[in-house]
Amino acid sequence: MATGEQEYDLIIVGGGPGGYTAAIRAAQLGMKTACVEKERTLGGVCLNIGCIPSKALLDSTELLLRIQTSAEKLGVNVSGAEGDLPTILRRKERIVTTLTKGIEYLFRKNGVEWLRGSGRLLDPNRIEVQDGDGNARRITAKNVLLATGSVPIPFPGVPFDEQRVLSSTGALSLSAVPNHLMIIGAGPIGLELGSVWLRLGAKVTVLELMPAILPGLDEEVVKTADRILRKQGFDFRTGVRVEGIEKQDNGVVVKVEGSEPLSGDHVLVAIGRRPYTEGLGAAEVGVQFGPKGTIIVDERYYTGVGGVYAIGDAIGGMMLAHKAEEEGVAAVENIAGKVGHVNYNALPGVVYTSPEIASVGKTEGQLRSEGREIRVGRFPFSANSRARTLDETDGFVKVIADAQTDRLLGLHIIGPHASDLIAEAALAMEFEASAEDIGVSVHAHPTLPEVVKEAALNVLGRSINI
Secondary structure, X not given: OOOOOEEEEEEEEOOOHHHHHHHHHHXXXXXXXXXXXXXXXXXXXXXXXXXXXXXXXXXXXXXXXXXXHHOOOOOOOOOOOOOOHHHHHHHHXXXXXXXXXXXXXXXHHHOOEEEEOEEEEEEOOEEEEEOOOOOEEEEEEEEEEEOOOEEEOOEOOEOOOOOOEEOHHHHOOOOOOOOEEEEEOOOHHHXXXXXXXXXXXXXXXXXXXXXXXXXXXXXXXXXXXXXXXXXXXXXXXXXOOEEEEEEEOOEEEEEEOOOOOEEEOXXXXXXXXXXXXXXXXXXXXXXXXXXXXXXXXXXXXXXXXXXXXXXXXXXXXXXXXXXXXXXXXXXXXXXXXOOOOOOHHHOOEEEOOOOEEEEEEOOHHHHHHOOOOEEEEEEEHHXXXXXXXXXXXXXXXXXXXXXXXXXXXXXXXXXXXXXXXHXXXXXXXHOOOEHHHHHHOXXXXXXXXXXXXXXXXXXXXXXXXO
């Protein structure tokens, strides 16, 4: 039954990274703010069943990999090291619980009200929130921000059951290490979750429609990643088309065009994600959608309808938590009359394999296809003293700059701690720095960031250590 309507300055639909960040920023700007979230915890896919739990599993299993491959060389005698899956999974859950409770605390601290339930637009300024028991309440707001995220795309005609046919959610919580895990899609999600189970002892076969793994990344980086990951045990089959998936009592069969069927314990379908807007009522109130189901917005994240704005996966682009966070802040600042903006040219991306892969800006292939005159510098981790002491020497840093102005156009890393090293490059891109700006900046020695410095100097033909 409906209750009386309460009024807010801003209602945010969705409590994921974009939604909860926007809610906190709105409260900081003095808005009376509510966040509608139907799940039992805040944080969205990223915190609960995506970014955070996957990194917990990756970190546990990477430690195991390091012990198995480097401990003896580092002078540490370890024998019989093996993964303890129940303990690894419990650790993952503890981390997720701690962080979701942390968001609840931040809401209380900033005066954001969490409205538990599913939100549906009745008109551009009114939302009905229905809880899990079927009770409904109607609320009004001067502005509404849609931050509903995305969901995994299933293989055509084969829904996820999270038993044999897995999305990333099911692949994070397997109760036993598979004998054979098949993965459809060689993007970041497929390779990260494949890495977890490969390190724990599974055979992992990855099927990719495109000619190479990690479509869209720099070609040199991809070639190096392919070589290293195959050496770790990945069975990559690129340029192949999956024709069907057949569930059986004791496993699953994947049918591949022109090849023998593959049999395994599970198949992880990692072929992408789509915006989640079902039941939102956005189309009914006049919000326009693009051909892939994305909500259409302008540069202010405004839909053009009443006070309705949208951000994150729901509007497309790179489906990254930090993109949604920055868009959430920018949208709220625009609502508040400030100038909110996201520089998409300086938006970094990371693949948490071992070694990690990170990039910001354009690839060499993209720039050459545009006819840009560029200069490229490279520097290997094998020539870096800190990488040597860590026994992590695979990979390199690649810097791409404009041939005339030396302005940084792209920076790509495959190597240890790439996810941390890319921050310097993102900052440089944000400030429109040159390769020389990075190269002449003092970097502490001995450190991994010196590889970034040397690669930047290499653009100018001035590397010292190669």
